Amino acid sequence: MRPASTLPATTDVLVVGAGPTGLMLANWLQRLSVDHVLIDGKDGPTRQSRAIAVQQRSFELYAQLGMIDPVRDESVAARYVRPGWQRRAAPVPLPVGRIGLGMSAYPGIHILEQSANERLLVSHLRDAGGTVSWGHELASLDRDDHGVTAHVTHDGGTREIRARWCVGADGASSPVRKAADIPFSGTTSPDTFWVADATGVEGLPAETVSVRLGTGSFMITFPLHGERRHRLVGVIRGEPDEAAARRIAEEGFGVTWRESGWFSTYRLHSRVADRFRDGRIVLAGDAAHVHSPVGGQGMNTGLQDAHNLAFKLAAVLDGTATDALLDRYDAERRPVARRLVSTSDAAFRFVTDQRPRNRRLRRLAVPLIAPVMPLLLRLPVGRSAVAAVGQLRIHYWMSxxxxxxxxxxxxxxxxxxxxxxxxxxxxxxxxxxxxxxxxxxxxxxxxxxxxxxxxxxxxxxxxxxxxxxxxxxxxxxxxxxxxxxxxxxxxxxxxxxxxxxxxxxxxRARAAAVAEAPPRGRPSGQRPDD
Known part of the structure; x- marks a missing residue:
């Protein structure tokens, strides 16, 4: 851990928050030779699994960064999705091991816990010569037309850091967003949700994402590394504790577990910052948008925020582009967040709405839709849906x-x-x-x-x-x-x-020809994509 007194007095980019978004941004800034400082009040990467789904587009980002092998090695590939109604699973599971084949080098549904994502990103950053200043917490932030002055605390001491740009990747309660006085517009669900990383799980098939619907509840499960280890997510009404979650899982869905390595309850927020850039302050990840976990989009959206932003910051800092380029970050990424909040909220309402009509609709949906899902996924509408979930269909207006x-x-x-x-x-x-x-x-x-x-x-x-x-x-x-x-x-x-x-x-136009790639199917010196 680096003492506060050794932090530099100045930097080009101060990144606040070393979750997946901040770590992805720091990795790309390091790759692009942008001077930066990454701080986080924690003492190291999270030890909790938290987000777990890694979409196909995120795999592509990891490949471009040069760290696809460890990410792929540590991921769990879900072979099936199996819907169900209460205790009854659909008779035939939906094969998803090669879903998205032909759209990306990384088809399928991939499970990699947030803790593992962070650990791998920290390792890659360190190997590239970068570092994370753990245990350094943002106390306050002053700004002007030329940059920001951050007051950072560590071990009882305080240090000022002057930065030309500050990126808030510091979560849903973002102190950076609050310092910039950027509204976080949206809603909070009245329901309470529970999440457990459970071992010794009974009642669930291996290598399968299970989606169980019910009249008053639902449960979604994901396979994790380890024998009979799964991530369980559900809604809880009444006393929000693990004992209540166990009752709901066993009585409603026939699922039990021996112990949980992590159990938590939370309220669901659906919010998007009113702007992703305010002067010299930029927001990314959960500091900019939060939404339902349905679809496994949240962490992946933050990774893409960071990827998009890194190249723009590098171009502005080296004088290649004006800071108007950073307005394009807001113009490109904020509409993505708004669409995501809208679609994930609609899906969430479908599985939780307690009105009798919607309860009946959910009960009919499983037996009617499950048998034809393999066919639907082969049709254009199905492939379009797969690409959307994999974050392969995102569109930006270039101007x-x-x-x-x-x-x-x-x-x-x-x-x-x-x-x-x-x-x-x-x-x-x-x-x-x-x-x-x-x-x-x-x-x-x-x-x-x-x-x-x-x-x-x-x-x-x-x-x-x-x-x-x-x-x-x-x-x-x-x-x-x-x-x-x-x-x-x-x-x-x-x-x-x-x-x-x-x-x-x-x-300005090049005055003379430059050597080109050889005229063949793939560039010289490059292997085919994985």
Missing amino acids: DAAKGRARGRRDRVVGRRLPWTGSNHGVLREATWQVHAYSPAPPSLDGMPELVSAAHRFDPRPDVGLLRDRWYLVRPDGFVAAAAPPDGAPAEFARVLREHGYGDRAV
């Missing part, structure tokens, strides 16, 4: 002007994460602006904006929207910023970069 030109109609490729083709995500590990061509001829960097530093050719994939007569501008975070015919690509890409907030140094 307000772009939204106006499109009249609100979203493109299949532009504004979205680059469609995976089996080989084209490996080059994203370069974390640079790139031009891609999906055609026999390779793209050229000649005349391209100087910010674009790599060119790659792949085979055409019109089935996922990657056309042979277009070149694609791909951002460092893997989102497609623009598409244009080859002869018009340099001018179009320059215009898009200016709309992002990049300046003359980034946008």
